[in-house]
Amino acid sequence: MLIDPVAEKINLGADSSQQVNHVFVFLEIFALEGGIQSYVKDIFRAYLSLGAGYQAEVFLLRDSPNCSNPFEGDSLRPIDGHGLKFYYFKNQSPQMGRITMAGALLKYLLQNRPERVFCGHIKLAALIQTLCQPLGIPYTILTYGKEVWQELPKRERRAIAAANEIWTISRYSRDQACAANGIDPNKVRMLPCAIDGDRFTPGAKLPELVTKYGLTDAKVIMTVARLWSGDIYKGVDVTIRALPKILQVFPEVKYLVIGRGDDQPRLAQLAQDLGVSDRVVFAGFVPTEDLIAHYRLADAYIMPSQEGFGIVYLEAMACGIPVLSGDNDGSADPLQDGKVGWQVPHRNPEAVAAACIEILQGKDPRCDGQWLREQAIANFGQAALQQQLLSLLERGQGTGDR
Template sequence: MSKVGENLSLANKFNHTTNHVFVFLEIFVHEGGIQSYVKDIFRAYQKLSADYKAEVFVLRDSPNSSNPWESENLKFYGFKTQSPQIGRFKMTLALLKCLLLQRPQHVFCGHINLASLIQTLCQPLGIPYTVLTYGKEVWEPLNARERHALTSASGIWTISRYSRDRACAANFIEPQQVQILPCAIDGNKFTPGAKQPELIAKYGLTNARVLMTVARLWSGDIYKGVDVTIRALPQIIQAFPEVKYLVIGRGDDQPRLAQLAKDLGVSDRVIFAGFVATEQLMAHYRLADAYIMPSQEGFGIVYLEAMACGIPVLSGDNDGSADPLQDGNLGWRVPHRDANAVATACIEILTGVDQRCDGHWLRSQAIALFGMDAFQKRLQELL
């Protein structure tokens, strides 16, 4: 194909006015907190003005993979290949052509690992860009190129005050340069309901008071605090002998956790449920009398999921969970490695006299602050 023909073909591909360009590492090939957050951005974007049009470039997604977000105002392009280098080259070329042909108003860089590329392409063309950050990837000092790309951006988004403060302290960023787009909860997807008898039977929870955690059980993720909650169980059992602890998730740390439960004499109280698919999570949340995760999170979407199901929550007291728990107004916050503090708070929750145990009130607060309507309004403000 001639150069002119190639350019005409590409122009036809990008055949509508583009307001925004989004660039991500991956969205559909794996499930996770970042991926869910990105999908919420798409869900909200599609409900904005019909005049808003965006191109979405995804480095590690298949180019022909179908997705429910493809629409007139969201066009997706995937660049997954056998060779990561070739995929990155193809995406860079396609992105540059899009920027030259469409001249979008703004580019949104979906990960710090892409920030240097976005800066290189956007700055010579005078196109402003914003870098989206989430948590740990920007909590430590970045290399010189990444830091320069971040500090040169016209904007930085993050999910919580804690993530903002950690990123700013580590990388010499002015806090006023960072804007917060918190995680969201779909109140239609996560709702209160009765405990399903078949799940009670499956996990042996008849007449039990159930504490629950949903977390990766990887040895690199012990900050999730499953081991701390297990250490708290003997003290909790003294007050509530019928307590059981349901742990949802999988990973290489499970043998250590199981041995810890055995050593403490509570192995009959700890149920490792393994992996549970997203569509089955709501029914599992409904099994819980309390959601317990004394962790260190960038935000902690699981707390919102539990609250939307009317389940009281416990988190760590030095992380991004301060936002979903509203500095303790919507839940218990304790030192994240303190088993005694976890036990004391769990006993308070199971006693049930605190307003934060009122499932109806808890759900209404969570949705008012972090429901999709609030998320869409905040996205509109930022755009």
């Protein structure tokens, strides 16, 4: 017996006369904030902009109807039928939630036969294969970063091998996943992260923030990152180690670190041991809506990291701030292989210091804030994402054995 969702706003038998193009299945989008969730929301914005003929049903395993969902409402489903419709399956018992969603999804696939199913996380891939493959319904697996960079369990590797396509955010993420799991690179398509150029804009440094962080007359370098002991690859410690050499040339430099986590005490101790604790400002957590004003405090965005992509680099560039990244990760895409920023060995304080000094001197063309903004928006703005998504959807039409 198939189990229907219990939330009153869900009606899986509704209006089967409408053509349903696609189904998306995700772990969660609205209950948490993070890189994956922001990426998915950008995809939804792009999908909604495609217009008539594109309608998707979205199944959410860990979200509930009580989550704040900016995409839900009659205004997003015009009379031509296009838009997004959401089904929620959060349950106090994770196992029961998964069973309920699996039953509801199978019923929906049998009744509506969508053109394609998009699996939004590798942890759902085996379930999607089990439901779609016997019905001949093509499916695409969306990947983000390190969740597919190591060898996966056999069930998930089989699900990837059987997928019609795999979408990922960068060349680096593609290469890591393919090497770890024997994936055919020809099956992988790029759908990179996007920047909202209407939100992230250049502007003056707010005096109240300058005063709050003690940045008067300072040259400010900045990092936005989680300060977790498991995320030392973000390179905050490397930047702190680079500070003594930077200060020899720019004694007015201060390093503004935005983020929180259990690694902060170690980083603070490192700054003290190096004699630069008065140059490092730990701002703690900053809400998303306040980040733009904080980016505007920076004279340089410095994060010698190992990223799957690195949306923060685009955010900084859209605000007109020059950027530094690692030289062997997904940041090669937003930095256009060094065309619009500095790429250095990510664990090398000397290289970070030398590049940071170049940025603060401001003579390099890559310091031109207006040009940086134009580059970021032209290649990774919402319009670019919309075009890339449309191209992928059109390319995938008619795939499979149906």
